[in-house]
Amino acid sequence: MTDLLTAAQMRAIEQAAIESGDVTGLELMERAGQGVVEAIFEEWPELDKRGASPSRSLTYPRPDEEDPLRAVVLCGPGNNGGDGFVVARLLREQGWEVAVFLYGDLEKLPPDARVNYERWLELGEVSKLTLPTPTKREVSKLEKHAARPSSSQGPDLILDALFGTGLIRPIGGLKPALAKLQIGSEADADPWWPRVVSVDIPSGLCADSGRILGDEGVIVGAHLTVTFHSKKRGHLLDVGAQFCGKTVIVDIGLSSPSDLGSISRKSLADLHSERRLRRVLSQLVDESGLPQNLSKASFGHKYSHGHALIMTGGPGKTGAARLAARGALRIGAGLVTLGVPPAAQMEVSVQVTAVMLQRVESADGLSKILEDERLNALCLGPGLGLDRARDLVPVALAAERATVLDADALTAFADDPAALFGMLHENCVLTPHGGEFALLFPDIAEKLKAVPIKGPAYSKVDATREAAGRAGCVVLFKGPDTVIADPNGRCSVNSAVYERAAPWLATAGAGDVLAGFITGLLARRFSPLQAAETAAWLHVECARSFGPGLIAEDLPEQLPRVLREVGS
Secondary structure (H helix, E strand, O other): OOEEEOHHHHHHHHHHHHHOOOOOHHHHHHHHHHHHHHHHHHHOHHHOOOOOOOOOOOOOOOOOOOOOOEEEEEEOOOHHHHHHHHHHHHHHHOOOEEEEEEEOOHHHOOHHHHHHHHHHHOOOOEEEEOOOOOOHHHHHHHHHHHOOOOOOOOOOEEEEEOOHHHOOOOOHHHHHHHHHHOOOOOOOOOOOOOEEEEEOOOOOEOOOOOOEOOOOOOOOOOOEEEEEOOOEHHHOOOOHHHHHOEEEEEOOOOOOHHHOOOOOHHHHHOOEEOHHHHHHHHOOEOOOOOEOOOOOOOOOOHHHHOEEEEEOOOOOOOHHHHHHHHHHHHOOOOEEEEEEOHHHHHHHHOOOOOOEEEEOOOHHHHHHHOOOOOEEEEEEOOOOOHHHHHHHHHHHHHOOOEEEEOOHHHHOOOOOHHHHHHHOOOOEEEOOOHHHHHHHOHHHHHHHHOOOOOOOOOOHHHHHHHHHHHHOOEEEEOOOEEEEEOOOOOEEEEEOOHHHOOHHHOOOOHHHHHHHHHHHHHHOOOOHHHHHHHHHHHHHHHHHHHOOOOOOOHHHHHHHHHHHHHHO
16 A cells, blocks of 8 residues: 655655755665666566576567667656656666657756756667657657567667656657557567656656546557656556556655655645555454454444444345445445335345335435434435436435435435535545446536646546535446546545456446445544545455456355454
8 A cells, every 4th residue: 555646746755865864866866776676577587698697587578688688768857757868878787778869958957857857868869759740750750679570670769758747748749650660559469569667757647637638649668667756646547557557666866745744735735545444454453363343242233333224225126235335344334224115125125134114205205214323324325216216305305413425325415416415414425436436526627627738637536526425425437437526625546456356346336335334434434534545445455355247246145254354
């Protein structure tokens, strides 16, 4: 788990370290370059020719083992380019043949990058790529060094040190070079294709949003991305993970943000933390090894662990609510009751055991049931039906219990979102997927959909925060890059990419189980933000625990194993 920083926050951390006198910018650049080289060798040991040469992997064949390894290093006009010059020098010192290209104005290189440019010149030359658009001759020269190899003369490695996290404009000017190189486009299918490594983040990708800047879609696609100190938001949001390949973090000796007094409180408050998702659990672990709010106290009873009420739809539409109920029960709610219309009572009664059943025909019936104050958490939406949602949601919200609104409970108010927002209270959690989000927050969705022409681009984090502020409650915006925010701007990203990828969650009913997880935690008296973050994290872990072949019914049954692993 790691803090997710913006580009500005990362610059502030680096600047604070430099101003403290603990390190110079040149030292940080050297550490970064060394870290990139080490990461490359760790990922592909066959490229490491230091000392005793390991045998080359059969997945990376070369016809002539005596050929020197070859790299093409693409350096940009900023400090990211300076990192590239360091990598080029280190590879050259180890016997690699290295071709270096500089995109940008040499005279405008930052001082530290200029020093490393000059150090490289002692070992080799630098070819130029002219701003704003490389000439045909420059592109041809780059192609000669880095085009798709048909023999051992092709490169083993292409290093993208063009722009990194500082990119604020589209890189369309590089399209003639990058498009013809087709960087990364056939790498998985062709073992001869050079490995592509990006320094900090693939060029063309906004580090704050994970979005491609500009409408030409020009971006470097990396097999390996090496970033420093901490992941950035763009590594996880939107298409970031798709283009980053495998992302590794290199420690370059910077202090953690909380230890740097020179970084403002506002900057610290804006940090987005995956780590918090695990910390919520780890801080609650008791001597039994289970999280205290998820384990059962020996002196407690079922009502002390909360009573959740989950409303169902009509006949043939009760499965989603039953999935949510199972999730709420498994995550530790003391009691779970399904509120069922009369026509569906028989259907539900033959499907449930530990989950209880209560007849709820209309708004009046729900109002009467909610007179029981032991019902402390509500869930409306899964399979509820639009008419039933419009009837029941106002009553549920008027009771001011902790409430999850999902699916139909959101869609039912698509024609008048303001009416829903007027009824919401701070103990609510909304759980929209992309389509539902666009119905409730059409203007925000349009901003998120618009092609960004400059950076930092409007991100899913920005959108979710704005939505939570408008709704006045927690919003969980679903996706592989699920973002959770509360009205005060606190926010986290629960990412299911890289080593946490869980593609099996793309199955009917998975979202209903997530709604049930959140409801169960609300019944256990978790705060809305804490319940949403913890449930989202556990949801992914359950999917990863089960693996391929997962269906929604499997998710609650994985919880005991996952919780034991958390406590171990």
